[in-house]
Amino acid sequence: MLTGNLLLYRFKSGKFQIRFVDPNDPDLLLLAGELLKAFASAADRKISRLQLEEELELFRKQYEIKTADGLIKLLMDRTAFSQNADLDYPGLRARVFESAFEQLTQCRGDWKCFRRNLEPVCGEIKDIYGDLPGFEQILHFDPLKAEELICRYNLALAQGMLFFADTLLVRVTDPDPAQLRRMFKYLKFFRLLARIIEINGSSASFEISGPFSIFGTTRKYALNLAVFFPAVVRLQKWSISAQLEVNGRKGKLLLDHSCGLVSHYRNFSAYVPEEIKMFHRLFAEKVSSWKIVGDTPVLTPGGQEFVIPDISFEAENGAVCHLELFHRWHRTQLEQRLQTLKKTTLPLIVGIDRALMENDEFEALLQNNPALKNRIFRFSDFPGVETVSRLLKKFLPL
DSSP: OOOGGGOOEEEETTEEEEOOOOTTOHHHHHHHHHHHHHHHHHHHHTOBHHHHHHHHTTTTTSSOHHHHHHHHHHHHHTEEEOOOOSSOHHHHHHHHHHHHHHHHHHHTTOHHHHHHHHHHHHTTOOOTTTTSGGGOBEEEEOOOOHHHHHHHHHHHHHHHHHTTEEEEEEEEESOOHHHHHHHHHHHHHTTOOEEEEEEOSSEEEEEEEOGGGTTSSOHHHHHHHHHHHHHHHTSSSEEEEEEEEETTEEEEEEEEGGGOOOOOOOOGGGOOOHHHHHHHHHHHHHOSSEEEESOOOOEEEETTEEEOOSEEEEETTSOEEEEEEEOTTOHHHHHHHHHHHHHOOOSEEEEEETTTSOHHHHHHHHHHOGGGTTTEEEESSSOOHHHHHHHHHHHSOO
16 A cells, blocks of 8 residues: 555645556556566565665666655565564674673684674574564565556555545446445445445445544554455446545545556455354354355345345245444444334344443343344454354244
8 A cells, every 4th residue: 555655646626636657658667667576586585675675776766756666665565574583682682792892802803703702692593683674584575567566556546545535425337236246245344334325227326434534544444445445446437536634635536437547356255354264164064054145135124225234144944134244433334224123124133343332332222122132242353153143043943
């Protein structure tokens, strides 16, 4: 991701305009190619971060420095560095320096004697600066093509601006149902707050709350919003309107499919987080009367309300029940969903993050609404199989 100091934009008449680069610029393609070679070579030689940074200085003056630094930042994000060993490096350095001072006097210029006497102090540790970032060693670099890097850069410019969003309105024209469902999966996966305005055969529009409208500059939520954006770019006809506040300036950012952004997201369904894999495995092992259904539909309880479940379950007799999870920043959505559960017989059970609702508040909710007792539960990080299974049995006794 690009940090705020690397963003390129203009502000005019209350609107932010991102200064995208030309993906076909021969000079920029040349720079991208040279940078990729430099990173690949550094990974092959297993040099340190500091050595890599020194070599990259040669490339920073070949193009606009902020653009060059942005490309370097994206490539750094694709580079794995060694993790520091669990050693007391400051203490080791202190012992080495104290011993070195003593040996300089005792060995009287005999460097072989000096090195030999220091070996017991250093032991097998050859690098006494292993705790400093500059001395981390490159382990691996994930390569890509020069054209792909420039496309990633333009997309990262837009993602960086969305860090400062107050609201984000997304509109999709002539949506393909399968693509739309896939985008909603991204929306749920990144735990974003969204209010669906409309869905019909010709268009779909929904509003996503930005980090400034929830907790101010909340980095985690802002990051989730930014990494969700490529899922929108993947659609054929899309447009966004975002309200931003950047460096004291408030204005609007407008983007659509004509700006030429390219998404690097390919097959979202191929990626499943470890906690979900574990839940699926444990559920299959412990529950025989229900199974997890691969495709989760968009539910319409009535009016303009839409429900996008996280997981769907099917019973032996064909009955289906869905699970929706609400996390710490989903309070407004949760209140709306609880009202829906009170009014309808929607086949839905709801999990509430413990960080969102304290014990006393949860118990009071159950006491005042007995009908919700078999339809809601609390969880930490991710729901337990036993809890979900218990509610499914109460939803449909078999």
